[in-house]
Structure formats: structure tokens, C-alpha cells
Amino acid sequence: MNEAASIHQGDARSVRKWSKMLKGGAMIGGGALAIFGLSRRSKSGIGIAAAGGLLTLIAAKSGEKRASIARSSIVLNSTPQQAYQFWRNFENLPQFMRHLESVTVLDKNTSRWTAIGPLGKHIHWQAEIISDRENEAIAWHSLPGSDVNIDGLVKFQPAPGNRGTILRVHLLYRPPVGALGRSFAKLLGKDPGFLIQQDLRRLKALIEAGEIPTVEGQSHGPRSSAAAMARLLSPDRPIRGRIRLPEALEAQRRVS
Amino acid sequence: MKAVCWMGTEKMSVETVPDPTILNPRDAIVKITSTCICGSDLHLYNGLMPTMEQGDIMGHEFMGEVVEVGGAIRPEKLKVGDRVVVPFTIACGHCFFCRQELWSCCDNSNPNYWIAEKMMGYSPSGLFGYTHMLGGYAGGQAQYARVPFADVGPLKIPDGIADEKVVFLSDIFPTGWMGAENCNIKPGDTVAIWGCGPVGQFAIRSAFLLGAERVIAIDRFDYRLQLAQEAGAEIINYEQVEDLLQLLKDMTGNIGPDSCMDAVGMEAHYTGPVYAIDRIKQALRLQPDRPQVLRQCILACRKGGTVSVPGVYGGFIDKMPIGAYVNKGLTMKTGQTHMMRYMKPLLDRVQRGEIDPSFVVSHRVPIDQAPKMYQVFRDKQDHCTKVVLDPWADGSSIAA
Numbered sequence: 001m002n003e004a005a006s007i008h009q010g011d012a013r014s015v016r017k018w019s020k021m022l023k024g025g026a027m028i029g030g031g032a033l034a035i036f037g038l039s040r041r042s043k044s045g046i047g048i049a050a051a052g053g054l055l056t057l058i059a060a061k062s063g064e065k066r067a068s069i070a071r072s073s074i075v076l077n078s079t080p081q082q083a084y085q086f087w088r089n090f091e092n093l094p095q096f097m098r099h100l101e102s103v104t105v106l107d108k109n110t111s112r113w114t115a116i117g118p119l120g121k122h123i124h125w126q127a128e129i130i131s132d133r134e135n136e137a138i139a140w141h142s143l144p145g146s147d148v149n150i151d152g153l154v155k156f157q158p159a160p161g162n163r164g165t166i167l168r169v170h171l172l173y174r175p176p177v178g179a180l181g182r183s184f185a186k187l188l189g190k191d192p193g194f195l196i197q198q199d200l201r202r203l204k205a206l207i208e209a210g211e212i213p214t215v216e217g218q219s220h221g222p223r224s225s226a227a228a229m230a231r232l233l234s235p236d237r238p239i240r241g242r243i244r245l246p247e248a249l250e251a252q253r254r255v256s
Numbered sequence: 257m258k259a260v261c262w263m264g265t266e267k268m269s270v271e272t273v274p275d276p277t278i279l280n281p282r283d284a285i286v287k288i289t290s291t292c293i294c295g296s297d298l299h300l301y302n303g304l305m306p307t308m309e310q311g312d313i314m315g316h317e318f319m320g321e322v323v324e325v326g327g328a329i330r331p332e333k334l335k336v337g338d339r340v341v342v343p344f345t346i347a348c349g350h351c352f353f354c355r356q357e358l359w360s361c362c363d364n365s366n367p368n369y370w371i372a373e374k375m376m377g378y379s380p381s382g383l384f385g386y387t388h389m390l391g392g393y394a395g396g397q398a399q400y401a402r403v404p405f406a407d408v409g410p411l412k413i414p415d416g417i418a419d420e421k422v423v424f425l426s427d428i429f430p431t432g433w434m435g436a437e438n439c440n441i442k443p444g445d446t447v448a449i450w451g452c453g454p455v456g457q458f459a460i461r462s463a464f465l466l467g468a469e470r471v472i473a474i475d476r477f478d479y480r481l482q483l484a485q486e487a488g489a490e491i492i493n494y495e496q497v498e499d500l501l502q503l504l505k506d507m508t509g510n511i512g513p514d515s516c517m518d519a520v521g522m523e524a525h526y527t528g529p530v531y532a533i534d535r536i537k538q539a540l541r542l543q544p545d546r547p548q549v550l551r552q553c554i555l556a557c558r559k560g561g562t563v564s565v566p567g568v569y570g571g572f573i574d575k576m577p578i579g580a581y582v583n584k585g586l587t588m589k590t591g592q593t594h595m596m597r598y599m600k601p602l603l604d605r606v607q608r609g610e611i612d613p614s615f616v617v618s619h620r621v622p623i624d625q626a627p628k629m630y631q632v633f634r635d636k637q638d639h640c641t642k643v644v645l646d647p648w649a650d651g652s653s654i655a656a
Contacts, residue, residue: 211281213391215393219276220261220311221259221261222310
């Protein structure tokens with residue numbers, strides 16, 4: 001568990017270093033391009049300057065944000081054994097992780113994951129368990145060739161006074177390659193900490209109450225457009241993209 | 257089906273909406289036979305509670321017949337045809353809080369817990385027909401309602417006992433009872449109760465049942481005070497006395513009531529400049545609550561006494577007399593009602609004839625008249641104490 005944690009932290013550090021260097025390079029390059037373009041005082045010069053400016057802007061806005069760490073914890077009214085066993089079968093995870101569509105266990109240590117990304121795109125990756133301590137902790141990372149790079153660590157500790165299990169999750173998303181990866185980063189722009197906290201609350205309800213509370217699909221009177229807007233902006237709104245609504249509801253209600 | 261929908265501040269409307277369906281395995285659908293307007297609905301009517309949305313179905317005091325159950329409901333718990341009263345709080349029955357009978361603090365029943373956490377640190381349970389911060393569950397001022405965790409909340413009612421005697425087990429009777437229980441009543445105690453609305457009325461009767469020797473009831477409407485007097489309370493119309501706190505001192509031999517109950521909450525009416533300032537602050541949304549009753553309870557209570565707060569508060573208050581609270585060694589007890597603790601024992605008391613809760617009903621009307629009744633109830637017109645709605649009656653005739 002400890003080695004997993006330190007690998008995890010080392011990765012985060014090197015990721016941050018690289019993304020900082022790339023970002024710095026793009027900003028300097030973009031700035032130079034802008035100055036060069038402006039100094040030409042011609043139509044094409046303005047074009048070059050605009051492109052340079054844009055590059056600087058993109059670089060300034062990106063970087064750190066793409067490598068993100070999400071942490072959260074929750075107390076479950078179950079034993080560490082029960083919680084560990086539920087989590088250890090990764091095929092259970094889509095039951096409470098809202099943006100995960102499916103996980104297929106391939107063998108003892110590897111599994112194939114599919115998430116729902118923006119615009120309804122599917123994001124795939126293969127994960128390998130790198131550390132597994134029964135009833136205590138599981139660590140995994142995504143394998144080369146995946147759409148996205150994710151490291152995960154989950155720990156199970158007995159809560160004091162026989163009050164169940166304290167479950168802690170750390171997830172590290174590294175800058176992915178290509179457009180798909182970028183859209184995944186956008187998904188995470190929703191605040192990964194909040195997303196994982198929501199997922200853990202769903203896990204808690206699932207384990208303790210047997211189902212996840214919902215008001216999706218209940219009756220109501222005529223809604224105003226203001227309410228519809230508010231719903232769009234809600235941090236709790238699932239990423240649905242182009243998926244048709246009934247499908248999305250299906251995905252959310254897999255649990256029941 | 258017909259449902260009373262919140263369409264904005266002071267805008268209620270009876271709309272035709274789709275019938276509810278089972279959404280989770282522990283759900284049930286109840287065909288509603290009686291449903292009520294609660295004083296706490298008036299805070300929504302007046303637009304003082306944040307996170308309401310146009311189209312929300314109102315109502316959290318209802319009873320009826322189970323017409324459908326989800327796949328995870330065991331027949332010995334609940335089955336189609338059962339006659340039930342549904343508590344206004346929703347509880348999963350299995351979390352840390354439910355196991356300690358802190359039902360209204362259930363950890364797993366509020367899907368919008370994260371909004372409540374922003375305001376309160378942690379979220380209480382979900383409620384029917386209330387704000388989205390507290391779940392946004394569709395309510396029971398309708399012909400049907402979806403009841404989540406239906407194997408925990410609903411209380412089965414035997415046939416042969418009228419709706420009006422048991423429908424208040426859904427909220428106000430247990431709420432008044434817990435308000436009195438929170439007063440920590442010892443034999444010989446004097447309990448002062450601010451607010452003689454429906455919860456106050458049940459609190460007065462509950463305080464006597466719990467052994468209080470004297471109950472002092474405070475309000476400004478004589479018809480409500482009269483109802484309190486009929487239960488044996490001494491009454492004060494605070495608008496007709498010069499100094500309420502001095503009067504309470506005089507009535508108790510300068511020691512103060514042993515416990516004081518705020519059965520009024522965030523929309524207290526009172527007199528004087530502090531009231532004017534509180535109203536302005538509330539209108540400007542600088543202070544969501546008008547807390548004068550709470551202040552008075554703290555100042556009036558005897559040293560070492562108990563302040564019980566069944567009244568509803570939403571946010572933050574100014575000028576809380578914390579010095580008096582601390583230096584007099586007071587205890588304050590609060591909370592949404594832990595319904596499932598009280599429903600069955602109180603049903604037993606009703607069946608034994610110790611109390612007939614129907615005394616509080618002043619109006620029985622078809623659901624179509626609900627929008628008008630909200631205004632009548634808020635403005636205390638027509639000696640209104642409690643409105644019971646019939647979801648199935650023909651709304652064309654007035655049956656008040």
C-alpha cells in the first residue's frame with residue numbers, strides 16, 4: 001500500500017513537472033510568434049500574431065488543469081471485508097460511478113473500462129492492478145494504449161468504535177493523448193473531487209440502503225426555462241452529450 | 257393526476273401532471289385519500305426558502321392506500337391495499353443515523369445532499385414536497401405520490417378509524433410531541449409555548465400528557481388561544497400585553513418557565529423596532545429568518561432550563577442572545593421530527609382515546625381550492641387552523 005502511494009505521488013510530481021515545462025514552452029513560443037507577427041505589419045503578420053496569441057492563451061489556460069488529482073472519503077456501514085470485496089470486483093464500479101459505463105474483468109489483474117465522455121463519446125482504457133492487499137487497499141493504473149491515463153488507489157480502514165469502514169479514494173488523471181483524451185479532461189473540468197465524492201455517496205447508499213436515492217423521472221408541473229438553465233449549470237448534472245435521454249436514464253438507473 | 261404545484265412566490269396552482277411511477281426497488285405508490293397544508297408550506301408559499309423550482313409538487317402530510325410496490329418491498333412490510341400514513345421525512349433505515357433512531361438525519365435519502373452540505377455542513381434527510389436542497393421529492397398534495405424507502409416510513413392504519421384522526425401522524429402530531437419531549441419535562445414543570453398553530457396545539461396537549469403541570473400558550477389570534485385554553489393552557493395574547501417577559505416572570509413567581517418552546521419559527525410576528533429591522537433584513541435577503549421568538553424563549557427561560565425549537569428555520573439569524581443562553585446554562589433541543597420514533601406510539605394513544613387529533617381541523621376542501629386555502633391559512637382568515645384537502649372530491653362545490 002505504501003509503495004503504491006509513493007509511486008502514485010512520484011507520478012503526480014513528474015506529470016506536473018512535464019506539463020509545466022510544456023506549458024512554459026508554448027507560452028514563450030506563442031508570445032514570440034505574436035511579437036514577430038505584429039512586427040511584420042501586414043495581413044499575414046496579423047494572422048501570425050493572432051495564432052501566436054491564441055497559442056499563448058491556450059497554453060496559459062491549460063497545463064496544470066489536465067493533470068488532476070481527486071481525493072475523497074466516506075464512512076460505510078459495513079466491514080472493511082465487505083467493502084473491499086465489493087470494490088475488488090471492478091465490474092461493480094459502474095453501479096455507483098456515474099460516468100463509468102462498464103468494466104470487464106479480463107483476468108486476475110487486468111480489466112477493460114469504458115466511460116461515457118462529452119458528446120456521448122466512449123472512452124476506453126485497460127487497467128492493471130499493481131498492488132492488492134486484502135481488506136486493506138487496492139492500487140491500479142491504466143496500461144499503455146489507453147485513451148486516458150488514470151492511476152487509482154482505494155484504502156479500507158476500520159472506523160473507530162465499530163462504526164463501519166472509512167473508505168478513501170485517490171485518483172490521478174494524467175494528460176491524455178489526442179482529442180478523446182482532451183474531452184475526458186473537459187469532463188474532469190467539472191471538479192474531479194466533487195465527482196468522486198458524489199460517486200462515493202452513491203456507493204454508500206447502495207451498500208447501506210440497497211439503492212441510490214433519486215428524483216429523476218418523478219412527476220412535476222410545468223418547469224420554467226430558468227429552472228432548465230439552472231439544471232444545465234448544476235455541478236451534479238451528469239455528462240450525457242449526444243446520448244439520447246432514455247439511454248442516459250437507463251445508464252443512471254443501472255443500479256435498480 | 258391532479259397536483260398542487262409551486263409556480264412561484266404566492267403562486268400555487270392545481271396542475272394535471274403524469275401519475276408517479278416506481279423509480280427504485282424500495283418505492284411504493286400511494287393513492288392519497290387525505291392531504292393537508294402545513295405551516296411550513298407557508299414558508300415556501302411566501303418564497304422564503306431557497307432552492308424551490310417552478311412546477312414542484314407540494315405537500316408532506318398525506319395518507320392513503322398502497323397501489324403499487326417496488327421489487328424490493330417484502331409483503332410483510334408493505335403490500336398493495338395497505339392503508340398507510342406517510343411520514344414527511346424520508347429515511348433509509350440502515351445508515352448510522354437511522355440505526356440510532358435519528359430518522360430525520362438519514363444519510364442516504366437526500367439525492368441533493370451536496371446543496372444542503374454547502375449551507376449546513378452536513379445534510380439532513382430528504383423531505384416530501386419541500387426544497388431541492390432537501391431532496392426535491394414530489395409531494396403529496398396530489399392524487400398519488402411516490403414514496404421512497406416505503407418499507408421504513410409508512411405506518412399501517414387499521415380500518416375503521418377516520419382519516420382525520422390519523423392523518424396528522426404524518427407530521428404535526430409527532431412534531432408537537434417531539435417539541436414537548438425536547439422540553440425535558442419533569443413533574444410539576446411549567447412550559448411556555450410560543451405559537452398556537454397546529455404544531456403548537458399538539459405540543460400543548462403533548463406537554464400535559466408528558467406530565468407538565470402548567471402550560472402557558474402565547475399567540476396573537478384569540479381563536480387559536482381559545483383552542484389552547486380548551487386543552488387546559490393558560491393563555492397570553494402578546495399583542496395585548498405591555499411586556500411579555502415581565503408577565504411570564506410574574507406568572508411564575510419570578511423564576512421563569514422551566515422550558516420554553518418556539519413553535520413559530522422563521523416568520524415570527526412581533527412588535528417594536530427590532531421587528532421592523534428583522535422584516536427589512538428578511539425582505540432584502542440579508543437574514544433569511546426572523547428569530548424574535550427564539551430570542552424571547554432564551555430570555556424568558558429559567559436558569560438551567562430548556563429551549564425546544566420545533567419551529568422551522570432556514571438559514572442564519574442576527575442578534576442571538578448568546579450571552580443569556582450561555583450564562584443561564586440553558587439547553588437547546590432542535591431537529592426535524594424523528595417521525596418513526598413517534599408514529600406508532602402516538603397511533604396507540606389515538607386508538608386508546610387519549611387524544612383526538614381531529615380537533616385541529618378547521619377546513620375541509622377539495623384539492624382544487626388549495627391555492628385559495630394557502631392564502632386563507634397564511635392570513636389566518638376565517639378562523640383557519642388546519643386545512644385538509646380531498647384529492648378526489650369534485651372541486652366545483654365549496655365544502656368549508
